[in-house]
Amino acid sequence: MKIDKNIYETADFYSNEIRQALDSLDIGYDSFVRTSSIQHLLTVNDLVSEILKSPHVKEAPVLQLYLKSKNKFVTDSLVVGNCYNCGSETDAGACENCAILIDHSQLISPKFYLDSEPLELKECKGLKISNSKIKSELIEKIQNSNWSSKIKEIVLNWILDEKNSKIILTRIFEYGLPVFNDSSQELTIPLWFEAVWAYFTGINHITNGEDCLRVLNEDKTKFSVFMGQDNLFHFSVSLVLIHTILDIKKIPDNLFVEPFLKLEGQKFSTSRDHAIFAKDIIQYLDSDTIRFGLFPFYGSDEEGASFTLERFKENIAAYLNLIEFVLKQIFDSRRIFNFSNKEFIRKWKSSDQSKQLISLLENDGLNKIHDTLMKNYESLIHSSDGNLTDEEKDKIFYSIMVLMESLSPKFVDRIKSVIGRFRLNTNAAIKYRNLIIENEKKYINEIKSGMERFSLYYAQEIIK
Template identity: 20%
Template structure:
């Protein structure tokens, strides 16, 4: 049995979650965790609210409210949306004024200082005197210094780089549109350049999607810029060094995952030994699910921070996703071009939303959610086809789940075994390919129904493979058809069916 720490990048609690969040890291992390548990592995899935995000200050200013109040209100909405979508996070931590969080941040920060990976230098910082704000992230915007696209001064959504505001063109105050003053300030920096060889070794040992691997390799050549990790007059956590400012939220992500796990085991479950068994063991794999725009912090900064800490992980896996469009256009809450998770799962069966979003998962490239296509698919496949198959399978009721399999289909089972093993592996996981495999099996079963051939074993296999994606639906099908999921999975994991003689 293996151990996995599964993490989801924390959303900023300045609003609720839309379907882009679901199709991205949230659903994939949930499916991964369910799949590994289905295979007998030990997992803990954690995330937290990004309360120290610079955007919380701007939202508070826009609404004339305290950012903490807005964060608390939206965190409740976020948790409700996740619950409605069947996303089962083992622990969701509030980071604001959280002792576990602060301790973990300071631990990694001081470890970085001791390892000489964090140093100080004086650089110019952008300040808008008219608005009395510093333009580090939420209050400054211009053209990314790497790709030239419109971006804030922190993480570029287009190319995933960390823009350097000193080299951004047309860089102006987000509030008034005016130019910033430039003020000399001391800042802390993470030394990327001295760790290039360590990062290349980490990349060689870790499972990272091809587009993400290419990004990290590109960032490391020829000479990467070091990363500013503190800001003045902005959101962040006080580290007791006011001349440097506060560490910003992008630096604190890995500390957040450590703190959420510690709080889960030591506070909620009163089992501190389990925290050690996960985080201080070389046998544990750290698996992160994140948007492509979070790749710089997770693929470059965090491996450096972890390497010198007690939480260093030899086995790490990063699963990034690209963006989901809505009816051909980018999702935008400001333009009211979005569908909220809670609205979609209120109008349609939750498992249908989960399955469709898994099929659309923008793992390597952008995908598009078209409402009319989803409505048609929901009616024809999810409601009609699956119900027809379930009724037909109940009429077969074989003594063993492989009864009715034809001899010439032995090759099909071998292919299913190989594909399922690959898409559920921690090294090559894909919720999209897992969903596609299950749907293909259901469609094969429907073809056999049309040909008046036995289909029970295909329905049994599909319902078990799809259980991490459609847990309620799969349980219903298995109950109605007397399918023993434990037996099917045992046969699948151990390939026992390959020796089954008809």
């Protein structure tokens, strides 16, 4: 996807999408912070005023990327180049692959993001934070944290790296947050740094302006951080550094880093013009199912968040045999005779991801499923040991219809509109069967999806 909007319109667009996604997935929050809000601007400047009192913060010359044709300094997402550490494409904030803080003077082949004009380095003033005299304190806090051993190792290596002994707090950037007590009125806090401070703004908002520094120092306060892999540096090194300077004893109790979702080895994100918005799929799946489907990516490693079709097939083959699953639904009397339609469909979808699975199966697999299912269904109906009543047979038949509904909701909606609510009796089952037969030809002429065609065929074969 591409959106033809300026930077402010783009921010509004994604902010609205995020809100709608949270609402669609029934995820609540106490405060939704826009970093462009007045409250965030005021909170950031309150923090800067306190930070400037520290002997570890000094004004000093810095090198920044400069766009000569426009006579302006640029940073963050307005720059495209290659990381000098891992070689990946990145902007001028933090590398989205290895997560290091980008040094403008070392970025490889930096260009302006719009027209690829090469950028040059130009000296300007800035605020720098030195951690050399408090490095041991930073190390102790991180070593004593509850963070994962992998994150601890990465962060401690960053702190020990001499290149990070001085961290640039400000940039000259037209889209950054202005620093009020800067006499030149040029300095701003760039996005990668101040976005982390939205936690302070959120606390101020929730507590109606109560001192966020005091709240963070309270023993009862639990502070957990969630972020993508590209902002680990600021959510770890920079945040611990700022907390130490501000005399905040606590650092995040938990640090959760989510790797980028990749599709066939390529990053799947808005920065690559790819997006799937929750509000667009909630009409097909309920919020529980979507959250369940996303769960495997939460807290996973990079490999776990990299989707390939071959790997998906391998995992499905190792995890689930579709025939056994379907037969289990039929033989499990508690599920057949004691379930609500909605609950059963939700469990079927979330546990089996049926649409994706069936689209991967080959014709021989479909025939095997059909033959095995029919064989066992007939055995159930005619078994002398079963002693099934007509009502129980109808319920078994109905359970299969529920499976069909989960596979082809569009088709079953058409049937529902004709017969209304299902009834668990023979007449309803027969009417359902006849309607499927009558509508089969018309429906197949209207649909293009191979999966839906198979679902219709599957239902037909079961009830013939």
